[in-house]
Amino acid sequence: xxxxxxxxxxxxxxxxxxxxxxxxxxxxxxxxxxxxxxxxxxxxxxxxxxxxxxxxxxxxxxxxxxxxxxxxxxxxxxxxxxxx
Numbered sequence: 044x045x046x047x048x049x050x051x052x053x054x055x056x057x058x059x060x061x062x063x064x065x066x067x068x069x070x071x072x073x074x075x076x077x078x079x080x081x082x083x084x085x086x087x088x089x090x091x092x093x094x095x096x097x098x099x100x101x102x103x104x105x106x107x108x109x110x111x112x113x114x115x116x117x118x119x120x121x122x123x124x125x126x127x
Contacts, residue, residue, distance in 0.1 A: 087119070095125065095127055
């Protein structure tokens, strides 16, 4: 399991490095691109959707897989207007 975590971590690291670097190079340095928020929301919403689909909408299971509290998951489902 540790090897899988490392592989995922390496993939995400490479993907983010390439993608974020391209985005930053195209930005005007004076411009506030809200990069942190953009990345987090851009990854979090699809992640929640994928895990909820995999658990057939079972929020308790999804929260356990995600490593977050079920109430936090419910709040994010509402925030992102995800249909369960």
